[in-house]
Amino acid sequence: MSAAGWSTPEHVRAQLRRRWDDGSLPRAYLKREPFPRVEVPLRGPTATELAQDLTGVGRWRTALLEASANGAAFSLQHRAVGGRSVGRNELPSRAVVEQYEQAWRLLGVARQARALDEALAETWELLPQAEPWVLCEPLRVIGVSADWQRILRATRWVAERGAGRYLREIDLDGIDTKFIETNLSVIAALLDAVMPTGRISSERSRTRQFAERYGLQSVPDLVRIRCDAGFLGLPSAVSELALRPEEAARLQVAVQQVLIVENLVTYAAVPIPAEGVVIWGAGFSAGRLGRMPWMRSAPSVAYAGDLDSHGFAILSLVRSQLPHTRSMLMDRSTLLQHRDRWGRDPKPTRARLDHLLDDEQLLYQELVEDVHAPSLRLEQERLDWDWVLDRLEAQ
Structure with a gap:
């Protein structure tokens, strides 16, 4: 809200940000669901406030128009406010977001959305069994999107070739045990989707748990x-x-x-x-x-x-x-x-x-x-x- 309690572009952005942060918006996007139309009521000046501060109202209206980017970020609905002293003025009363592209522009996440598209395409190509997990966990995918292809390749190696072998034996370009240990939680989650298995004791090290859970050899305790x-x-x-x-x-x-x-x-x-x-x-x-x-x-x-x-x-x-x-x-x-x-x-x-x-x-x-x-x-x-x-x- 502004100093006068009027809604600002940040108020509109916050409504979308919650849906991004809880994963519901990127999940809907990846699943190719229709955009969940978002309408944000805007608290604006009353007729009295309009008469008392025409300049401030103008700045408020301009800020919303600029943030909307002529509809590229959100569209604005208006209502008539005013009276005999200042005449009737059309002022923003509601911000409407009805396309993913608008949401990405408003939130500044277009790059992350493209990363999701690329990650999903790579998943279809390299590890299609993991697609349901990707669709449910878009924010985790975004967090490792720069390494996503290598994560998929490492996951597939463990699932298809890892049984009875040490992680040290992985023979994929750009992938070693340090890379797997760094991305252990995501790779484990993908493996659970690809080759579900029973849980083991949490008293062992994360790497040892990982090895035992997915059939790899682990360095023995002595x-x-x-x-x-x-x-x-x-x-x-x-x-x-x-x-x-x-x-x-x-x-x-x-x-x-x-x-x-x-x-x-x-x-x-x-x-x-x-x-x-x-x-x-x-x-x-x-x-x-x-x-x-x-x-x-x-x-x-x-x-x-x-x-x-x-x-x-x-x-x-x-x-x-x-x-x-x-x-x-x-x-x-x-x-x-x-x-x-x-x-x-x-x-x-x-x-x-x-x-x-x-x-x-x-x-x-x-x-x-x-x-x-x-x-x-x-x-x-x-x-x-x-x-x-x-x-x-x-x-």
């Missing part, structure tokens, strides 16, 4: 194991292993004690238990450790994780496969001893955990219910080191 030099039949100079999970499961070893540690630096620093090993849990990947026969037969298994809701979720997951697992450094006394080192969990879980002991379940509920502090999190690496060593020795 199970990291520390042990005393010479233990497990290793050469005397070797004190650490990093194995693929399936290889670690095939180890023919007898281990008395297993300590699973969440934090990598803590894993590297803690003392190795007698006749035992230390294993890096690596978040929810710790849940795979129960598949290893030599761990299931170990008399003592302990898990030490973060003191937060997710730490207890991982503990529950580990214990679901290794029922005799004990928790370490995940008790109320450890939590309260380190008040000055508390932090906040940005996304705490409230999941039901069925494999916690009574005291663990009680502390988990206290964390969920913010008894001690909102979204409380005590990360393992923040624990006092002497406290850690004392508790390890006492186990």
Whole structure:
């Protein structure tokens, strides 16, 4: 509105902008639907205001006429305003947009509209199965329109040739793994339209999720194991292993004690238990450790994780496969001893955990219910080191 409360060209533009920003206008355009005629009532001067400020009214009317670009952006309907003192004047009362070309001119999006036309044509040529997605998501297409052809080619390679291969093997000009990672969300959405598949855990990296979801090979996670030099039949100079999970499961070893540690630096620093090993849990990947026969037969298994809701979720997951697992450094006394080192969990879980002991379940509920502090999190690496060593020795 103008200072006098009269409608301005920006008022007309805003009515169209909402329909562009919510995607309804570009969707209708791509689907070749008739333009959804838009009529915008214009608040203009009253007869009294006209008589008091003829010059201001003239400027207001001129601004609307110039913005309409002689009908190229919108047409104007008029009404008679005035009386005996100033005579009857035809003033704009309504702006009407009834063609896509008018909307594009008014919004300044003609280039984006052309990009949509080109993207749809390229989709028909390279990946016609993805056309319904393009028709529903025009704004996402516009956001990557400069790379659209390469995105389509990458999508088609994954769908048709990617099964069992690494992304690194893609052999298309101008397309490499960095390009795919940069455009991962759009390529994944296109692949869902082309080759729908079930969802996988969100606990893995985006690239690993992508690979597993669409049948590609992914670089395997490794199970990291520390042990005393010479233990497990290793050469005397070797004190650490990093194995693929399936290889670690095939180890023919007898281990008395297993300590699973969440934090990598803590894993590297803690003392190795007698006749035992230390294993890096690596978040929810710790849940795979129960598949290893030599761990299931170990008399003592302990898990030490973060003191937060997710730490207890991982503990529950580990214990679901290794029922005799004990928790370490995940008790109320450890939590309260380190008040000055508390932090906040940005996304705490409230999941039901069925494999916690009574005291663990009680502390988990206290964390969920913010008894001690909102979204409380005590990360393992923040624990006092002497406290850690004392508790390890006492186990």
